[in-house]
Amino acid sequence: MLFAAADSTPELGAFAGFITTIMDALGAFGVAVLVAAENLFPPIPSEAILPLAGFAASQGSLNLVAVIVWATVGSVVGAIALYALGAWLGRERFIRLAAKVPLISVSDIERTEQWFVRHGRMTVFFGRLVPIFRSLISIPAGIERMRLIVFIPLTAFGSLIWNTVLVLAGYALGENYGLVEEYVGAFQWVVIAVVLVVIVAFVVWKVRASRRTRD
Template identity: 60%
Template sequence: MSDLAYPRAAQPEPTGIAGWATDLMETLGAPGAGLAVALENLFPPLPSEVILPLAGFAASQGDIGLASAICWTTLGSVVGAVALYYVGALLGRDRTRSIARRLPLVKVEDVDRTEAWFVRHGGKAVFFGRMIPIFRSMISIPAGVERMSMPRFLVLTTLGSLIWNSVFVFAGYLLGENWWRVEEYSGLFQKVVIGGVLLGIGWFVVRRLSRSGARDTAAAGDRDAG
Protein backbone atom coordinates (compact mmCIF):
# COMPACT_ATOMS: atom_id res chain seq x y z
CA MET A 1 0.00 0.00 0.00
CA SER A 2 1.38 3.45 -0.85
CA ASP A 3 2.38 5.95 1.79
CA LEU A 4 -0.63 7.98 2.96
CA ALA A 5 1.21 11.19 3.70
CA TYR A 6 0.75 14.92 3.64
CA PRO A 7 2.12 16.57 0.51
CA ARG A 8 5.82 17.01 1.25
CA ALA A 9 5.90 20.62 0.09
CA ALA A 10 3.03 21.65 2.34
CA GLN A 11 3.12 19.46 5.44
CA PRO A 12 5.51 17.11 7.27
CA GLU A 13 5.02 13.39 7.34
CA PRO A 14 1.89 12.51 9.30
CA THR A 15 2.49 11.93 12.97
CA GLY A 16 0.31 11.50 16.01
CA ILE A 17 -3.28 10.51 15.25
CA ALA A 18 -2.83 10.92 11.50
CA GLY A 19 0.24 8.70 11.56
CA TRP A 20 -1.53 6.13 13.70
CA ALA A 21 -4.53 6.05 11.35
CA THR A 22 -2.18 5.83 8.36
CA ASP A 23 -0.47 2.78 9.88
CA LEU A 24 -3.83 1.09 10.50
CA MET A 25 -4.95 1.62 6.91
CA GLU A 26 -1.62 0.56 5.47
CA THR A 27 -1.78 -2.64 7.53
CA LEU A 28 -5.49 -3.52 7.38
CA GLY A 29 -6.84 -1.52 4.46
CA ALA A 30 -10.45 -0.30 4.69
CA PRO A 31 -11.12 -2.35 7.86
CA GLY A 32 -8.31 -0.36 9.47
CA ALA A 33 -10.24 2.83 8.78
CA GLY A 34 -13.31 1.22 10.35
CA LEU A 35 -11.31 0.22 13.44
CA ALA A 36 -9.94 3.75 13.78
CA VAL A 37 -13.46 5.23 13.64
CA ALA A 38 -14.79 2.70 16.15
CA LEU A 39 -12.05 3.74 18.58
CA GLU A 40 -12.79 7.40 17.82
CA ASN A 41 -16.36 6.83 19.04
CA LEU A 42 -15.11 5.32 22.28
CA PHE A 43 -12.42 7.94 22.79
CA PRO A 44 -13.81 11.27 21.44
CA PRO A 45 -10.41 13.03 21.58
CA LEU A 46 -9.57 10.94 18.50
CA PRO A 47 -10.92 13.19 15.73
CA SER A 48 -12.96 11.66 12.94
CA GLU A 49 -12.23 14.89 11.06
CA VAL A 50 -8.71 13.50 10.54
CA ILE A 51 -9.47 9.82 10.08
CA LEU A 52 -12.30 10.12 7.55
CA PRO A 53 -10.61 12.49 5.06
CA LEU A 54 -7.47 10.37 5.32
CA ALA A 55 -9.54 7.33 4.33
CA GLY A 56 -10.86 9.34 1.38
CA PHE A 57 -7.34 10.21 0.34
CA ALA A 58 -6.38 6.53 0.49
CA ALA A 59 -9.33 5.80 -1.81
CA SER A 60 -8.22 8.52 -4.24
CA GLN A 61 -4.82 6.81 -4.44
CA GLY A 62 -6.42 3.45 -5.17
CA ASP A 63 -5.18 1.96 -1.91
CA ILE A 64 -8.72 1.14 -0.80
CA GLY A 65 -12.08 1.36 -2.55
CA LEU A 66 -14.21 4.47 -2.01
CA ALA A 67 -17.32 2.40 -1.25
CA SER A 68 -15.28 0.19 1.10
CA ALA A 69 -13.98 3.25 2.95
CA ILE A 70 -17.50 4.55 3.49
CA CYS A 71 -18.94 1.17 4.45
CA TRP A 72 -16.17 0.25 6.88
CA THR A 73 -16.04 3.65 8.57
CA THR A 74 -19.83 3.60 8.98
CA LEU A 75 -19.64 0.12 10.45
CA GLY A 76 -16.96 1.36 12.83
CA SER A 77 -19.20 4.24 13.88
CA VAL A 78 -22.08 1.87 14.60
CA VAL A 79 -19.90 -0.55 16.58
CA GLY A 80 -18.54 2.27 18.73
CA ALA A 81 -22.02 3.72 19.25
CA VAL A 82 -23.45 0.36 20.33
CA ALA A 83 -20.65 -0.05 22.88
CA LEU A 84 -21.50 3.33 24.40
CA TYR A 85 -25.21 2.49 24.28
CA TYR A 86 -24.53 -0.45 26.60
CA VAL A 87 -22.46 1.80 28.86
CA GLY A 88 -25.59 3.92 29.25
CA ALA A 89 -27.74 0.84 29.73
CA LEU A 90 -25.45 -0.39 32.51
CA LEU A 91 -25.46 3.06 34.09
CA GLY A 92 -29.25 3.17 34.13
CA ARG A 93 -31.66 5.73 35.56
CA ASP A 94 -30.99 5.00 39.23
CA ARG A 95 -27.22 5.49 38.96
CA THR A 96 -27.76 8.60 36.84
CA ARG A 97 -29.92 10.11 39.56
CA SER A 98 -27.44 9.07 42.22
CA ILE A 99 -24.64 10.84 40.35
CA ALA A 100 -26.82 13.94 39.90
CA ARG A 101 -27.35 14.15 43.66
CA ARG A 102 -23.59 14.36 44.19
CA LEU A 103 -22.96 17.05 41.56
CA PRO A 104 -22.92 20.70 42.64
CA LEU A 105 -25.72 22.85 41.18
CA VAL A 106 -27.35 19.79 39.57
CA LYS A 107 -30.66 18.46 40.80
CA VAL A 108 -32.50 15.21 40.23
CA GLU A 109 -35.21 17.31 38.60
CA ASP A 110 -32.69 18.24 35.91
CA VAL A 111 -32.24 14.56 35.13
CA ASP A 112 -36.01 14.09 35.02
CA ARG A 113 -36.44 16.98 32.58
CA THR A 114 -33.61 15.67 30.40
CA GLU A 115 -35.18 12.23 30.43
CA ALA A 116 -38.57 13.64 29.45
CA TRP A 117 -36.96 15.62 26.62
CA PHE A 118 -35.16 12.53 25.35
CA VAL A 119 -38.36 10.51 25.39
CA ARG A 120 -39.94 13.13 23.11
CA HIS A 121 -36.96 13.89 20.87
CA GLY A 122 -34.60 10.93 21.28
CA GLY A 123 -34.88 9.80 17.67
CA LYS A 124 -33.90 13.21 16.32
CA ALA A 125 -31.16 13.52 18.92
CA VAL A 126 -29.55 10.22 17.93
CA PHE A 127 -29.82 10.91 14.18
CA PHE A 128 -28.63 14.53 14.14
CA GLY A 129 -26.27 14.00 17.06
CA ARG A 130 -24.18 11.72 14.87
CA MET A 131 -23.33 14.79 12.79
CA ILE A 132 -22.30 17.12 15.63
CA PRO A 133 -18.77 17.08 17.08
CA ILE A 134 -18.54 16.09 20.76
CA PHE A 135 -22.15 14.87 20.80
CA ARG A 136 -21.45 12.24 18.11
CA SER A 137 -20.27 9.75 20.70
CA MET A 138 -21.98 10.97 23.84
CA ILE A 139 -25.53 10.80 22.43
CA SER A 140 -25.35 7.00 22.57
CA ILE A 141 -25.17 7.03 26.38
CA PRO A 142 -28.58 8.63 27.11
CA ALA A 143 -30.04 6.35 24.42
CA GLY A 144 -28.78 3.43 26.48
CA VAL A 145 -29.97 4.92 29.76
CA GLU A 146 -33.46 5.28 28.28
CA ARG A 147 -33.22 1.81 26.69
CA MET A 148 -34.17 3.07 23.23
CA SER A 149 -35.23 0.19 21.00
CA MET A 150 -32.03 -1.34 19.62
CA PRO A 151 -33.36 -1.72 16.03
CA ARG A 152 -34.42 1.95 16.06
CA PHE A 153 -31.09 2.99 17.56
CA LEU A 154 -29.18 1.03 14.91
CA VAL A 155 -31.15 2.49 12.02
CA LEU A 156 -30.83 6.10 13.22
CA THR A 157 -27.16 5.69 14.11
CA THR A 158 -26.35 4.06 10.77
CA LEU A 159 -28.12 6.74 8.74
CA GLY A 160 -26.60 9.64 10.68
CA SER A 161 -23.13 8.09 10.58
CA LEU A 162 -23.43 7.31 6.87
CA ILE A 163 -24.15 10.96 6.07
CA TRP A 164 -21.35 12.31 8.28
CA ASN A 165 -18.78 9.78 7.13
CA SER A 166 -19.66 10.11 3.45
CA VAL A 167 -19.20 13.89 3.52
CA PHE A 168 -15.74 13.66 5.04
CA VAL A 169 -14.57 10.65 3.06
CA PHE A 170 -15.72 12.28 -0.19
CA ALA A 171 -13.99 15.52 0.81
CA GLY A 172 -10.72 13.67 1.34
CA TYR A 173 -11.23 11.81 -1.93
CA LEU A 174 -11.79 15.01 -3.92
CA LEU A 175 -8.99 16.98 -2.25
CA GLY A 176 -6.46 14.20 -2.69
CA GLU A 177 -3.10 15.20 -1.24
CA ASN A 178 -4.73 18.25 0.30
CA TRP A 179 -7.08 16.07 2.38
CA TRP A 180 -5.68 17.62 5.57
CA ARG A 181 -7.40 20.91 4.73
CA VAL A 182 -10.72 19.30 5.70
CA GLU A 183 -9.60 19.33 9.32
CA GLU A 184 -8.93 23.07 9.15
CA TYR A 185 -12.49 23.89 8.13
CA SER A 186 -14.18 21.28 10.31
CA GLY A 187 -12.13 22.58 13.22
CA LEU A 188 -13.97 25.89 12.94
CA PHE A 189 -17.31 24.07 13.23
CA GLN A 190 -16.06 22.19 16.27
CA LYS A 191 -14.95 25.43 17.93
CA VAL A 192 -18.42 26.89 17.36
CA VAL A 193 -19.97 23.82 18.97
CA ILE A 194 -17.59 23.97 21.93
CA GLY A 195 -18.29 27.67 22.33
CA GLY A 196 -22.02 26.99 22.33
CA VAL A 197 -21.61 24.28 24.95
CA LEU A 198 -19.53 26.55 27.19
CA LEU A 199 -22.09 29.35 26.86
CA GLY A 200 -24.86 26.90 27.73
CA ILE A 201 -22.99 25.69 30.81
CA GLY A 202 -22.27 29.26 31.86
CA TRP A 203 -25.93 30.21 31.46
CA PHE A 204 -27.01 27.17 33.50
CA VAL A 205 -24.56 27.95 36.32
CA VAL A 206 -25.51 31.65 36.50
CA ARG A 207 -29.22 30.84 36.39
CA ARG A 208 -28.92 28.19 39.09
CA LEU A 209 -26.79 30.42 41.35
CA SER A 210 -29.18 33.35 40.95
CA ARG A 211 -32.14 31.16 41.86
CA SER A 212 -30.29 29.78 44.87
CA GLY A 213 -29.40 33.31 45.97
CA ALA A 214 -33.00 34.44 45.61
CA ARG A 215 -34.22 31.51 47.74
CA ASP A 216 -31.63 32.26 50.43
CA THR A 217 -32.68 35.92 50.50
CA ALA A 218 -36.34 34.98 50.77
CA ALA A 219 -35.60 32.48 53.55
CA ALA A 220 -33.61 35.11 55.47
CA GLY A 221 -36.48 37.57 55.11
CA ASP A 222 -38.91 35.01 56.47
CA ARG A 223 -36.67 34.37 59.47
CA ASP A 224 -36.36 38.08 60.18
CA ALA A 225 -40.13 38.52 59.90
CA GLY A 226 -40.68 35.66 62.29
Protein backbone atom coordinates in the same frame (compact mmCIF):
# COMPACT_ATOMS: atom_id res chain seq x y z
CA MET B 1 0.15 0.88 -0.54
CA LEU B 2 -1.10 3.98 1.23
CA PHE B 3 2.43 4.99 2.19
CA ALA B 4 3.34 5.14 -1.47
CA ALA B 5 0.29 7.24 -2.20
CA ALA B 6 1.23 9.61 0.58
CA ASP B 7 4.80 10.11 -0.60
CA SER B 8 3.84 13.23 -2.54
CA THR B 9 1.91 14.78 0.36
CA PRO B 10 3.32 17.11 3.01
CA GLU B 11 5.12 15.29 5.82
CA LEU B 12 2.66 13.16 7.75
CA GLY B 13 2.23 13.91 11.43
CA ALA B 14 2.62 11.16 14.01
CA PHE B 15 -1.11 10.51 14.25
CA ALA B 16 -1.58 10.53 10.47
CA GLY B 17 1.30 8.09 10.25
CA PHE B 18 -0.45 5.81 12.75
CA ILE B 19 -3.66 5.97 10.69
CA THR B 20 -1.69 5.13 7.57
CA THR B 21 -0.07 2.13 9.24
CA ILE B 22 -3.45 0.68 10.28
CA MET B 23 -4.95 1.20 6.82
CA ASP B 24 -1.91 -0.34 5.14
CA ALA B 25 -2.18 -3.40 7.36
CA LEU B 26 -5.97 -3.88 7.33
CA GLY B 27 -7.20 -2.05 4.24
CA ALA B 28 -10.72 -0.59 4.35
CA PHE B 29 -11.48 -2.72 7.42
CA GLY B 30 -8.83 -0.68 9.20
CA VAL B 31 -11.06 2.36 8.73
CA ALA B 32 -13.77 0.55 10.73
CA VAL B 33 -11.29 -0.22 13.51
CA LEU B 34 -10.12 3.39 13.66
CA VAL B 35 -13.62 4.87 13.57
CA ALA B 36 -14.86 2.48 16.27
CA ALA B 37 -11.93 3.58 18.43
CA GLU B 38 -12.76 7.22 17.66
CA ASN B 39 -16.29 6.67 18.97
CA LEU B 40 -14.99 5.16 22.20
CA PHE B 41 -12.19 7.68 22.64
CA PRO B 42 -13.46 11.05 21.30
CA PRO B 43 -10.00 12.70 21.41
CA ILE B 44 -9.24 10.53 18.35
CA PRO B 45 -10.71 12.76 15.62
CA SER B 46 -12.74 11.31 12.75
CA GLU B 47 -11.93 14.48 10.84
CA ALA B 48 -8.33 13.23 10.70
CA ILE B 49 -9.16 9.60 9.89
CA LEU B 50 -11.82 9.90 7.19
CA PRO B 51 -10.34 12.57 4.89
CA LEU B 52 -7.06 10.61 4.84
CA ALA B 53 -9.02 7.48 3.95
CA GLY B 54 -10.75 9.47 1.19
CA PHE B 55 -7.37 10.63 -0.10
CA ALA B 56 -6.16 7.02 -0.13
CA ALA B 57 -9.25 6.08 -2.17
CA SER B 58 -8.50 8.88 -4.64
CA GLN B 59 -5.04 7.35 -5.14
CA GLY B 60 -6.49 3.88 -5.71
CA SER B 61 -5.10 2.48 -2.47
CA LEU B 62 -8.60 1.86 -1.04
CA ASN B 63 -12.05 1.42 -2.56
CA LEU B 64 -14.17 4.53 -2.00
CA VAL B 65 -17.45 2.70 -1.33
CA ALA B 66 -15.73 0.19 0.96
CA VAL B 67 -14.20 3.05 2.97
CA ILE B 68 -17.61 4.67 3.53
CA VAL B 69 -19.32 1.36 4.36
CA TRP B 70 -16.62 0.22 6.79
CA ALA B 71 -16.47 3.66 8.40
CA THR B 72 -20.20 3.45 9.06
CA VAL B 73 -19.86 -0.07 10.44
CA GLY B 74 -17.16 1.19 12.80
CA SER B 75 -19.38 4.09 13.87
CA VAL B 76 -22.25 1.75 14.71
CA VAL B 77 -20.02 -0.69 16.61
CA GLY B 78 -18.53 2.12 18.69
CA ALA B 79 -21.97 3.62 19.32
CA ILE B 80 -23.38 0.27 20.47
CA ALA B 81 -20.48 -0.09 22.93
CA LEU B 82 -21.31 3.32 24.44
CA TYR B 83 -25.02 2.46 24.41
CA ALA B 84 -24.16 -0.67 26.40
CA LEU B 85 -22.20 1.48 28.85
CA GLY B 86 -25.25 3.69 29.34
CA ALA B 87 -27.51 0.67 29.76
CA TRP B 88 -25.12 -0.80 32.32
CA LEU B 89 -24.93 2.50 34.16
CA GLY B 90 -28.72 2.64 34.36
CA ARG B 91 -31.09 5.42 35.24
CA GLU B 92 -30.86 5.22 39.03
CA ARG B 93 -27.08 5.03 39.14
CA PHE B 94 -26.81 7.88 36.65
CA ILE B 95 -29.17 10.06 38.71
CA ARG B 96 -27.15 9.36 41.87
CA LEU B 97 -23.92 10.34 40.13
CA ALA B 98 -25.31 13.38 38.31
CA ALA B 99 -27.08 14.68 41.42
CA LYS B 100 -23.67 15.02 43.10
CA VAL B 101 -22.65 17.64 40.52
CA PRO B 102 -22.96 21.15 42.01
CA LEU B 103 -26.03 23.15 40.90
CA ILE B 104 -27.68 20.10 39.32
CA SER B 105 -30.79 18.76 41.03
CA VAL B 106 -32.74 15.57 40.51
CA SER B 107 -35.57 17.64 39.02
CA ASP B 108 -33.15 19.01 36.41
CA ILE B 109 -32.14 15.49 35.50
CA GLU B 110 -35.74 14.33 35.29
CA ARG B 111 -36.67 17.24 33.01
CA THR B 112 -33.74 16.40 30.75
CA GLU B 113 -34.82 12.78 30.78
CA GLN B 114 -38.36 13.72 29.76
CA TRP B 115 -36.99 15.88 26.95
CA PHE B 116 -34.89 12.97 25.69
CA VAL B 117 -37.89 10.64 25.80
CA ARG B 118 -39.83 13.10 23.61
CA HIS B 119 -37.02 14.02 21.23
CA GLY B 120 -34.62 11.09 21.56
CA ARG B 121 -34.85 9.93 17.95
CA MET B 122 -34.08 13.36 16.55
CA THR B 123 -31.29 13.82 19.09
CA VAL B 124 -29.58 10.54 18.23
CA PHE B 125 -29.80 11.14 14.48
CA PHE B 126 -28.66 14.76 14.41
CA GLY B 127 -26.23 14.19 17.27
CA ARG B 128 -24.20 11.98 14.94
CA LEU B 129 -23.55 15.08 12.83
CA VAL B 130 -22.16 17.22 15.67
CA PRO B 131 -18.50 16.99 16.71
CA ILE B 132 -17.89 15.92 20.33
CA PHE B 133 -21.53 14.89 20.87
CA ARG B 134 -21.37 12.31 18.08
CA SER B 135 -20.12 9.67 20.49
CA LEU B 136 -21.57 10.88 23.78
CA ILE B 137 -25.18 10.86 22.57
CA SER B 138 -25.14 7.05 22.64
CA ILE B 139 -24.80 7.00 26.44
CA PRO B 140 -28.17 8.65 27.29
CA ALA B 141 -29.76 6.48 24.62
CA GLY B 142 -28.49 3.46 26.54
CA ILE B 143 -29.56 4.89 29.90
CA GLU B 144 -33.08 5.40 28.55
CA ARG B 145 -32.97 1.94 26.94
CA MET B 146 -33.97 3.27 23.53
CA ARG B 147 -34.92 0.23 21.48
CA LEU B 148 -31.95 -1.05 19.49
CA ILE B 149 -34.20 -1.54 16.47
CA VAL B 150 -34.60 2.26 16.54
CA PHE B 151 -31.16 3.27 17.84
CA ILE B 152 -29.08 1.33 15.32
CA PRO B 153 -30.73 2.64 12.11
CA LEU B 154 -30.71 6.22 13.41
CA THR B 155 -27.05 5.90 14.33
CA ALA B 156 -26.19 4.24 11.03
CA PHE B 157 -27.92 6.85 8.86
CA GLY B 158 -26.54 9.80 10.82
CA SER B 159 -23.06 8.30 10.75
CA LEU B 160 -23.35 7.50 7.05
CA ILE B 161 -23.97 11.17 6.27
CA TRP B 162 -21.06 12.38 8.43
CA ASN B 163 -18.67 9.73 7.14
CA THR B 164 -19.61 10.26 3.50
CA VAL B 165 -19.07 14.02 3.71
CA LEU B 166 -15.61 13.68 5.28
CA VAL B 167 -14.47 10.83 3.04
CA LEU B 168 -15.64 12.58 -0.14
CA ALA B 169 -14.01 15.80 1.02
CA GLY B 170 -10.69 14.00 1.39
CA TYR B 171 -11.25 12.30 -1.96
CA ALA B 172 -11.94 15.62 -3.70
CA LEU B 173 -9.18 17.62 -2.00
CA GLY B 174 -6.50 15.03 -2.67
CA GLU B 175 -3.18 16.10 -1.18
CA ASN B 176 -4.96 18.95 0.59
CA TYR B 177 -7.12 16.54 2.63
CA GLY B 178 -5.75 18.13 5.81
CA LEU B 179 -7.93 21.18 5.16
CA VAL B 180 -10.96 19.14 6.24
CA GLU B 181 -9.59 18.72 9.75
CA GLU B 182 -8.91 22.46 9.95
CA TYR B 183 -12.46 23.44 9.00
CA VAL B 184 -14.14 20.78 11.14
CA GLY B 185 -11.82 21.71 13.99
CA ALA B 186 -12.94 25.33 13.72
CA PHE B 187 -16.58 24.20 13.77
CA GLN B 188 -15.82 22.07 16.82
CA TRP B 189 -14.59 25.15 18.70
CA VAL B 190 -17.83 26.91 17.81
CA VAL B 191 -19.74 23.97 19.30
CA ILE B 192 -17.60 24.10 22.45
CA ALA B 193 -18.20 27.85 22.75
CA VAL B 194 -21.97 27.40 22.43
CA VAL B 195 -21.93 24.66 25.07
CA LEU B 196 -19.92 26.84 27.45
CA VAL B 197 -22.37 29.71 26.98
CA VAL B 198 -25.28 27.36 27.73
CA ILE B 199 -23.51 26.04 30.85
CA VAL B 200 -22.77 29.55 32.11
CA ALA B 201 -26.37 30.60 31.47
CA PHE B 202 -27.60 27.52 33.34
CA VAL B 203 -25.33 28.24 36.32
CA VAL B 204 -26.45 31.88 36.47
CA TRP B 205 -30.10 30.82 36.28
CA LYS B 206 -29.64 28.24 39.06
CA VAL B 207 -27.87 30.73 41.33
CA ARG B 208 -30.56 33.36 40.83
CA ALA B 209 -33.32 30.79 41.35
CA SER B 210 -31.63 29.66 44.56
CA ARG B 211 -31.43 33.25 45.82
CA ARG B 212 -35.10 33.88 45.02
CA THR B 213 -36.03 30.73 46.93
CA ARG B 214 -34.08 31.89 49.99
CA ASP B 215 -35.66 35.33 49.83
